[in-house]
Amino acid sequence: MYIRTDQLNLQLLQQQKLSLKIINQSTEKIASNSRINQYSDDIGALTVSSQLNSLLRANAQGISNTQDGINLLNVMDSGSSSIKDMVQHLHDLIIKNQDSSLSQADKSALQLEFKQTINNIQDIAENTRYANKTVLNSQSIQLNGSNMYVDMGLSYRGIATTNHTLETTFRIDKLPTDKRAFIYGFEGKHHAIELNPDGSLMFQTWFVDSSGTATSNTVGTKAGFVKEGETYKAIGVIDTDNKMMRFYVNGSEVGNLAIPPDQTLFDYTTSYWGNLRVGIGNNPGGSYDYPFSGTVSSGKLYNSALTAGQVASAFNGKDPTSGLLNEWSASSGKYNTTGTIMNGATYVNDKIGIRSGASIDDKTQIELANLSAKGLNLYSLSIDDTNALQTVDSALSTVLNTRSNIGAQLNAMNFRQQQLYSSFTSSSKAVDNIFSVDTAKESSVISKEQMRLQTTLTMIQNYNDFKLKAVKLLNE
Structure with missing residues (x-):
């Protein structure tokens, strides 16, 4: 069968x-x-479409980022236009003041209007902001990674053993290669905010035990935390009341350390210099070879331990005003009341990096400006000064050049956005063709x-x- x-x-x-x-x-x-509803429908096409979709998302974010840059530049353009009109008005007032037929009362009124216009220029520059960032009063000191620094002197060294806070805003041009870089704080036995070669930031100080032995103590970020070309606000807090040291970067706490009960903070009034500095001069091969390569826009010293809430407010552009013992700001230029610039350090405009492409490394740097009355050398100018007209004309030239630079950057950003739109459209059509x-x-x-x-x-x-x-x- x-x-x-x-x-x-x-x-x-x-x-x-x-x-x-x-x-x-x-x-x-x-x-x-859709032609493809599951992976087995067309494996090759689906792989290509996944890559294109990734590019689409990156381009979409790039378009959004460039729009942020365009908005920022539009804010700068609007503010600088108002400042240009006011500087031009100063010029007109000076010419009018030279009229010999004016009475003394008329001249006094012109001087009052002249000074008020200067104050208005300063006010516009300080309050023209984008996302809590001042954009027309934004300048830094350029430190070249060798011997440039700003010295605030000896008069603040006594604060080191009591409640206090160090605050600085800086931009890194280049990571140090073999030694840490001193950014802001007290020199000698460093009580300072510093940058390590591995890309970590730290807040360093010294504790002293009962025998008088001093030991270095640090709190900081992980390696690779900081990136070249980025801007950071770092705040180191010494809280002697609660025996704690805390370190914050960009508004968030990144580390803390308890001060042992049997130890105290190092007293800089007795030895080891203790000058308050932005950056530090170097002695290659010697005892203080810790140069910083980058820009520093400000350094602040408070005679109090800032709270976490105050630190967050400071990061959002609202620095505490009480307890401010010393403030050095690059945007104040020659009108800084403290700080001596050493060895040819120069002023530069701050920059903001915008990721303007599909790659994380595809960035466009937007140059900000310093059009404050201080930055334009108008702050202490009188309408009767012999060089008043020359100073105002120089300020007007600076404002016009700045506006030209803003316009050029705005055109470049618009062009970059159009490129991204074109890439986005092409990629979108390619995906549609795959799936249609x-x-x-x-x-x-x-x-x-x-x-x-x-x-x-x-x-x-x-x-x-x-x-x-x-x-x-x-x-x-």
Whole structure:
């Protein structure tokens, strides 16, 4: 006896299954309006589309970022336009003041208006902001990674053993190669905010035990925390009331350390210099070779331990005013009341990096400006000064050049955004082409397979009827 496989019936059933599968796939494509609904539909095309979608998201973010840059530059343009009008008004007032027919009362009124206009220029520069960032009163001191620094002198060294806070804002041009870099604080036995070669920031100070032995103690970030070209606000807090030292970067606490009960802070009034400095001069191969390569816009010393809330407010542009013992600001230029610039350190405008492309390294640097009355050398100017007209004309030239630079940056940012839009559109069309379904083609496939399915079903029915008749004949 032989058991034989019913090959014809199996083939017909297989064809039925295949036709149903093809019909379902084509129906799904038409219903979803997508040619690819699962990975097996087209592995190669789906891989390409995933890469294109990643590029699309990056370009979309780049478009958003460049719009932020455009908005920032528009704010700068608006503020600088107002300052230009006011500087021009100063020029007009000086010319008017030279009219010999004016009475002394008239001249006094002109002087009052002149001074008020200068104050308005300073006010606009200080309060023109974008996302809590001052954009027209934004300048830093450039430290060249060698011997440049700003010295605030000895008069603050006594604060080191009581409640106090060090605060500085800086931008890193280049990480140090083998030794840490001193950014802001007390020199000698460093009580300062510093940068390590591994890209970590730290707040360092010294504790002294009962025997008089001093040991270095630090709190800081992880390695690789800081990046070249980025700006940071670092705040080191000494809280002697609670025996704690805390370190904050960009508004968030990154580390803290308890001061042991049997130890005290190092007293800088007795030895080891203790000058308060922005940066530090270097002595290559000597005892203080810790130069910083970058820009520092400010350094502040408070005679109190700032709270976490005050630190967060400071990061958002609202620095505490009480307890401020010393403030050095690059934007104040020659009007700084403290601080001596050493070894040729120069003033530069701050910059903001905008990621303007698909790559994280594709950045555009937006140059800010210092159009404050102090930055324009107008702050202490009198309408009767012999060089008043020359000073105002120089200020007007600076404002006009700055506005030209803002316009050039705005054009470049608009052009970059158009490039991103073009790339986004092309990538979007490519994705659409990969996924788009040919409805007519799929409808034709459905019709074809429905006919094939109907034929298969008829053949199966006829074949089964034939087998039933054969069985009946055998049983008779």
